[in-house]
Amino acid sequence: MKHSSRIAKTLIPVLILLLAAAMTAVFLTRAGELRKNVNEKKALLFKSRAVWEQTAADKEALLKELTEVRNQIREAELSLDEATEKAAGLKAEINALQEEMKSFSPGN
Structure with a gap:
């Protein structure tokens, strides 16, 4: 009985250490996955921000071009009116010259 008690006293701490090591491995693996996921999300965020900034720049350029076209249309309308x-x-x-010419015709 003393022999099995001694084995139990030795085996229980070893099992606890093995369980702790297994749990640590699981937690570290999960932490690595989470870190990878966070890094992917950050990269996606930076890409989205770059796309957003480019879109804003494109929008600003298009608005400027649209304003220029509108100004050209206004100028063309003024020229057409003139x-x-x-x-x-x-x-x-x-018409006045034609009327004047009619008065000079030999029949009048």
Whole structure:
């Protein structure tokens, strides 16, 4: 009986140490997986941030280009208005000249 008691006294601490070592290995493995997951999430966050910043820069460039196009359209509309006014003036002059020419026709 003393022999089995001595084995039990030796075996129990060894089993506790083995259990602690196994639990430590599991925890370290899980911690490594979590660390890897966190690092992947950080990398994804940095990529997302870079994409967001690029998108913002692209949006700003597009807005600037759109503003330039709008300004060009306004300038073209003003030029068209001026050309329309000039054309109306020229048409009035032509009509006046035609009327004047009619008065010089040999039949009148």
